[in-house]
Amino acid sequence: MKSHDAIVIGGGPAGIAAAMYLARSSCSVLLCEQLTPGGQVLMTDSLENYPGYPKGIKGYELADLFVAHLENLPVDRVTGAVDSVTGAAGKFVVRCAGHEYAGKTVLACAGARHRALGLDREDALRGRGVSYCALCDGNFFRGQVVAVVGGGNSALEETLYLSKIAGKVYLIHRRELFRGTKTFLERLKATGNVAILPNTIIVELHGDPGLTGLTLRNVQSGEERHLPVDGLFVYVGLEPATGFLPAELQRDGQGFILTDTEMRTNIPGIFAAGDIRSKLCRQVITAAGDGATAAQAAFIFLEQL
Ligand SMILES: Cc1cc2nc3c(=O)[nH]c(=O)nc-3n(C[C@H](O)[C@H](O)[C@H](O)COP(=O)(O)OP(=O)(O)OC[C@H]3O[C@@H](n4cnc5c(N)ncnc54)[C@H](O)[C@@H]3O)c2cc1C
Numbered sequence: 001m002k003s004h005d006a007i008v009i010g011g012g013p014a015g016i017a018a019a020m021y022l023a024r025s026s027c028s029v030l031l032c033e034q035l036t037p038g039g040q041v042l043m044t045d046s047l048e049n050y051p052g053y054p055k056g057i058k059g060y061e062l063a064d065l066f067v068a069h070l071e072n073l074p075v076d077r078v079t080g081a082v083d084s085v086t087g088a089a090g091k092f093v094v095r096c097a098g099h100e101y102a103g104k105t106v107l108a109c110a111g112a113r114h115r116a117l118g119l120d121r122e123d124a125l126r127g128r129g130v131s132y133c134a135l136c137d138g139n140f141f142r143g144q145v146v147a148v149v150g151g152g153n154s155a156l157e158e159t160l161y162l163s164k165i166a167g168k169v170y171l172i173h174r175r176e177l178f179r180g181t182k183t184f185l186e187r188l189k190a191t192g193n194v195a196i197l198p199n200t201i202i203v204e205l206h207g208d209p210g211l212t213g214l215t216l217r218n219v220q221s222g223e224e225r226h227l228p229v230d231g232l233f234v235y236v237g238l239e240p241a242t243g244f245l246p247a248e249l250q251r252d253g254q255g256f257i258l259t260d261t262e263m264r265t266n267i268p269g270i271f272a273a274g275d276i277r278s279k280l281c282r283q284v285i286t287a288a289g290d291g292a293t294a295a296q297a298a299f300i301f302l303e304q305l
Contacts, residue, residue: 004030006298007094007103009082009244012039013284014274015109016066017291018298022107023073025299030103032096034081037070038063039111040275041284043133045161050284059135062284082110082244089269090305104305105269105298108245108257109291112238112275112282117149121205129211130232134158141231143167147214149202150235151175156184158233163191170227172197174219205232240276252278263294269305271298 008019011033022029036042044059070077080097085106087093092103114132116122122130131137134148138161146166148159151173157180159171171188176198178185188194197216203224204215213228240256242249250258250266256278263271273290275282 001100001102003091003102003104004028004076005103005302006030006105006107006295007032007092007101008107008109009085009094010039010109010111010241010274010276011035011037011077012109012111012274012287013041013066014111014276014287014291014294015039015107016070017288018107018109018271018273018295019075019291020069020073021292021295022298023075025295027299027302028074028076030076030078030094030101031070032078032080032082032094032101034079036063037067039287041066043135045135045157047284084244085246085270088267089301092269104302105271107263107291107294107298108242108265108270108272108276109274109287109294110241110244110276111287112240112256114154114235115237115239117202117234117236119202119205124209125205125207125211125232128209129207129230130205130234132234134161134233137231137233138162138165141166144230145228146170146231146233147172147202147227147229148233148235149173150237151178151180152235152237153180153184155235156180156188158235159188159194160184160191162233163188163194166231167193169194170197170229171195172200172202172214172216174201175199202232238275238282242276245270254278261293262297263290264297264301269301 005027008031019031041059048056082096084095145168147170149172206213257272271294273294274287
């Protein structure tokens with residue numbers, strides 16, 4: 001079995017940057033991605049905060065540019081989900097889509113996915129009115145009434161996006177104050193078809209087979225009311241994609257991988273970069289920065305192996 005210097009798991013901004021930097025350092029690289037490269041960028045309508053694009057850039061356009069950049073570099077690629085990483089530094093074995101690949105180092109860049117609300121019937125209504133991706137599913141609700149739940153940037157951005165498609169958008173947040181950027185919030189407040197419902201949680205989802213409404217509870221007064229909606233978009237935080245990694249890999253209380261500032265984990269030879277790791281700011285630019293750092297740290301590690 002051919003052994004690569006590095007196996008990068010995940011083709012989002014972190015994984016693409018890591019693969020790029022490693023290849024440019026003359027390391028042999030294998031990039032494993034379960035879907036089309038791009039990661040969460042492909043679920044984003046437009047990015048307004050990526051340096052170099054003062055007018056913003058569409059998510060799919062940025063993802064295309066990432067892939068085009070890789071295409072000029074000697075990076076081996078395999079499409080499939082990694083289901084395990086075993087072995088030790090110098091001889092890791094990565095199982096991906098039924099095949100085994102040997103790598104001297106592993107860079108875990110598998111990102112994160114949106115957390116579910118954990119309500120009864122949420123799974124049954126997934127794809128039947130309950131969605132975790134406005135860009136993918138927003139168009140099904142043209143002119144209809146939808147709700148977005150969450151208080152961070154993703155919730156605010158996606159409410160703005162949906163306000164251009166849906167007839168009415170309710171933004172439901174369990175607290176008074178939003179974590180997301182003020183610019184987005186101000187824009188939302190000035191958008192005619194958006195109603196903001198702070199201090200509110202969803203306690204029940206209604207509808208069979210499709211979503212028809214929500215029971216909302218005001219967390220201050222305890223008062224409950226029914227809100228008829230056609231769609232619900234859930235943006236209540238992230239959970240890291242770490243199921244394929246060794247159990248001994250240290251994680252924080254929410255399951256994100258703990259690293260030092262050089263993206264080293266507690267297992268020598270395994271590095272983690274991007275949304276998968278425990279950190280303050282989960283954005284494209286920080287993911288790409290982590291990927292570059294992890295690649296450099298892996299390169300130094302390989303020289304000393
Ligand atoms: C709706 C939304 C809006 C956003 N808006 C912005 C914004 O405006 N600006 C900004 O900077 N950031 C934004 N973000 C955040 C940004 O997209 C992420 O921080 C960034 O994509 C993280 O990059 P990553 O490479 O760490 O992970 P991801 O982008 O999550 O990529 C991880 C990749 O790993 C793959 N993968 C996962 N598990 C496996 C496995 N077992 N085997 C193989 N492959 C696997 C996934 O398919 C995915 O392609 C937004 C995110 C969302 C969802």
